Amino acid sequence: MRLIFKNLNILRSIINTINTSFEIKEIVESAGNNLPNLFEFSSFGVLWKAESSLYLFQEESCPPSFTQEVAGNMARVFSVLGEEPDDLSRITLQVEKRKLRPSHMVMDPKATLKSYLVLPLAVGEEIIGSISLNSDQPNAFDAQDLQFFSVIGYQMAATLKHFQRFSTVKTMAIYDPLTTLYNRRYFEERMIVEAQKSFYGGSFLSLVMVDIDHFKKVNDTFGHTEGDKVLQEIASLLKASVRKKDTVARYGGEEFILILPEAGLEEAGMIAERIRRLVENTLFELGQARIHLTVSLGISNFPGHHARSKEDLVKMADQALYDAKRGGRNRVCVFHSIQG
Amino acid sequence: MTKEAKGGKWTSDLVLDLYSNLLAEVWEIVSALIGEAILELLFNLSIKKMGEKYPFLNSLVVSEEGISLVGTREKYRNLPPVDLHRGFQSLINHLLNLFSALTEGVIGREVFPKVFPRVREAERLVSQK
Numbered sequence: 001m002r003l004i005f006k007n008l009n010i011l012r013s014i015i016n017t018i019n020t021s022f023e024i025k026e027i028v029e030s031a032g033n034n035l036p037n038l039f040e041f042s043s044f045g046v047l048w049k050a051e052s053s054l055y056l057f058q059e060e061s062c063p064p065s066f067t068q069e070v071a072g073n074m075a076r077v078f079s080v081l082g083e084e085p086d087d088l089s090r091i092t093l094q095v096e097k098r099k100l101r102p103s104h105m106v107m108d109p110k111a112t113l114k115s116y117l118v119l120p121l122a123v124g125e126e127i128i129g130s131i132s133l134n135s136d137q138p139n140a141f142d143a144q145d146l147q148f149f150s151v152i153g154y155q156m157a158a159t160l161k162h163f164q165r166f167s168t169v170k171t172m173a174i175y176d177p178l179t180t181l182y183n184r185r186y187f188e189e190r191m192i193v194e195a196q197k198s199f200y201g202g203s204f205l206s207l208v209m210v211d212i213d214h215f216k217k218v219n220d221t222f223g224h225t226e227g228d229k230v231l232q233e234i235a236s237l238l239k240a241s242v243r244k245k246d247t248v249a250r251y252g253g254e255e256f257i258l259i260l261p262e263a264g265l266e267e268a269g270m271i272a273e274r275i276r277r278l279v280e281n282t283l284f285e286l287g288q289a290r291i292h293l294t295v296s297l298g299i300s301n302f303p304g305h306h307a308r309s310k311e312d313l314v315k316m317a318d319q320a321l322y323d324a325k326r327g328g329r330n331r332v333c334v335f336h337s338i339q340g
Numbered sequence: 341m342t343k344e345a346k347g348g349k350w351t352s353d354l355v356l357d358l359y360s361n362l363l364a365e366v367w368e369i370v371s372a373l374i375g376e377a378i379l380e381l382l383f384n385l386s387i388k389k390m391g392e393k394y395p396f397l398n399s400l401v402v403s404e405e406g407i408s409l410v411g412t413r414e415k416y417r418n419l420p421p422v423d424l425h426r427g428f429q430s431l432i433n434h435l436l437n438l439f440s441a442l443t444e445g446v447i448g449r450e451v452f453p454k455v456f457p458r459v460r461e462a463e464r465l466v467s468q469k
Contacts, residue, residue, distance in 0.1 A: 080441045082385055118442045119374060122381045133377055139445075146446050150374040 010037045011148055015155045022174055022189060024055060024163065026157065029096060029245075030193065032057030035133075035152075036100050043070050046156065047078060047134040048121075050164050054254035060097040061106035067095060069113045070134045077118045083127050096245070111136035115175060115224055117149050119251045121157035128160055131157045131319055176250040178228055179235035187257055194247075194261050195310035198302050205302040208258040209317040210238065210275065213329040215254035218286070226286040230293065233284060241275045257317070265301045265334060272297040272332040278333035280330060294330035296321060305335050348384070351421040354465055357429040360409045362458040367406045369450050371438070376404040381409065386434040393429030395396075422466045431458060 008252055017030035022044065032044050043058035043066070054071055070155075101107075114136055121129040133141060133155050141149075163170065174186035190243070191222055198205035212218075212234060219227040231254065238248045247259040260268050279295045298320030303308050307313040316335040324333040371379045383402045391398040396416040402410040416424070432455060439447035 048374060077441050080438065082389075115444060117444075117446065120378060120442075122378060123378075125381065125384070127381070141443075141446055143450060145448060146373050146443055150378065154375060154377065 007038060007148065010034060010150060014038070014152055017151070017193075018155045019157050019262065021170060022170065022186065023161065024051070024053075024160065025094070026190075026193065027057040027159065028057050030189070031152065031156070032098065033197065038148055038296070039133055040135065040137070040140060041133045042066065042100070042136050043132075043134040045074050045134065046121075046129065046131040047074050047091070048160060048170060049083070050128065051092070052090055052158075053094060056093065056095045058095065058097055059100040059107060061101070061296065062097065063107065063109045063111055066107065066111050066113065066136065067093075068131065070116075073113060073116060073134070074118060074130060074132050077132075078130055081120055081127055107136055114138040117141050117146055117280070119150055119153040121153060123157055123161040128164070143321075179231055179250050181235045181239070181256070182247060182249040184249060184251055186263065187251065187259070190247050190249075190259060191310045194259055195302075195313070197261070201260050202303075203303075204264045204267075205313070206260040206263040206265065207300045207313050208260065208268060208272045208273075208275075208319040209251065209298045209314075209321040210256040210258065211321055211325070212254040213295050213296055213325075216335040218291075218293070222236055222286040222289070229283055229286065233282070234279060234293075234295070237278050237282065238275060241278055242271060246271075259315075263301075265299065265304050268299050268301060269332060269334065274300055276330065276332055296324035296329045297332045298324055298335065299332065300335045305337065312313060344355055351468065352417050352419060353426055355421045355424045355428070355462055356409060356413055356417065358458060358462050359424070360407075362432070362455065363407045363409075363428075364402065365454050365458075366435070366451055367469055369454065370447055371406075373447060374443075382435065386431055386438060389433050390427065390431045394423070396424070396429060396430055397427050409421050419438065425462045425466045429462070432459065 012032050014034045015036050017034065018027050021027040021030060028046050029271055031135055035044055036040065042062055043056055046055045047212070048055070054074060056070060058067065065238060069092070075091060113134055115138055116132055116134045118130055118132040121126045121131060133139070133145070174182055176183040194205055197203065212230065215227065215230070218230055235250070238258065242248055242258060242260070245261055249257050251257040260271060263271070276295060276297060279293060283290050292332060298317045300307065300316030300320060302313055320333045320335040324331045327333060367379065380402050387397050387400055387402065394421060396412060399411040399415055401411060436448065436451065436455070439451065
């Protein structure tokens with residue numbers, strides 16, 4: 001009985017994370033992080049028809065052949081449901097790997113799909129996708145697993161349908177229209193999730209604050225239209241410089257912020273330095289002119305800098321950015337607690 | 341013409357009774373596992389598919405409450421019992437295939453023991469001399 005209560009609490013928590021998610025990537029990640037408390041599985045998949053995407057959250061030792069088998073099986077089951085095609089080439093695969101098992105239980109490189117549960121994600125008569133739990137172990141799932149998994153499926157279907165209905169509103173609410181980066185509001189929401197994961201889970205979390213040097217001069221010299229082009233180009237450079245799991249947002253004006261989950265100081269430093277060099281080496285075409293620009297960057301890290309809250313972490317990155325500016329710009333500074 | 345069974349009840353009615361109970365039982369077991377809405381969807385998919393060959397199946401009404409055979413009884417009670425039996429049998433087979441495609445043996449393990457004796461009983465009913 002106690003186990004059932006425990007499982008129900010985990011289920012509640014998963015449903016809550018699905019409910020409060022803003023996009024499918026976030027749903028897959030938050031649900032995926034919680035699912036190992038409820039099921040023993042190798043891979044968790046969400047196929048979303050509207051995007052023709054298959055998101056897989058799986059054990060890091062999952063061999064590629066297993067991933068392909070899972071993807072193939074989900075496409076096959078989807079077609080059994082009378083839905084579109086058994087054609088994998090049309091589905092974009094997005095794989096997120098995490099350590100779901102202890103080291104002594106890593107998957108065999110030749111592991112094959114031995115058991116699975118697939119459920120349609122349906123709203124009324126409309127099938128909008130499917131979800132799956134997959135394992136390299138035979139008979140890995142039982143009737144109770146199916147019951148719990150179906151509850152997750154119902155919630156996920158409702159949330160994805162909601163995303164579809166409000167995709168335009170959502171786009172306006174979370175993206176910056178000029179740069180198409182996430183906006184500050186989304187950054188704040190994402191920080192709640194990442195900080196919670198990190199502060200309670202004990203994983204690294206780094207922030208990088210980026211500011212374009214002498215941006216006012218660009219606007220004054222070339223006009224705001226050209227200034228906007230600079231913001232767009234730098235936004236593209238930022239997006240190209242980070243990992244898939246990172247979040248890049250426009251923080252305001254010519255300031256950007258990067259959330260780097262599971263990145264220690266060294267890794268965050270490498271990413272920040274890569275951005276600095278990339279911008280420094282880019283030639284910006286503004287009207288008839290071609291100019292070089294630079295950026296300053298400030299880094300903060302959990303647990304390295306002993307931040308007690310997400311606000312602390314932002315303030316620390318901001319302070320480090322201030323140090324980079326004061327130190328002569330075009331540089332990366334890491335927060336240090338004794339200022340002066 | 342349908343045959344008359346013991347107690348004066350037409351065998352078509354008996355076949356309908358039998359499958360009505362069987363479908364209700366399948367509904368009860370499977371809805372507890374995957375919920376009414378998904379099950380309703382799977383039933384409707386199966387009815388649509390099998391209704392092409394056995395049109396009387398389109399008279400089944402599925403909702404989150406379960407399956408109603410009221411319309412089927414009104415319109416199709418004069419169908420030969422063997423046709424009713426074949427139609428329902430194909431519907432159930434299709435459903436079981438769907439369950440199996442989705443969850444391998446998890447649903448099947450719960451449902452098979454209930455389904456097979458009933459289908460055999462229906463076979464016996466329609467083949468009674």
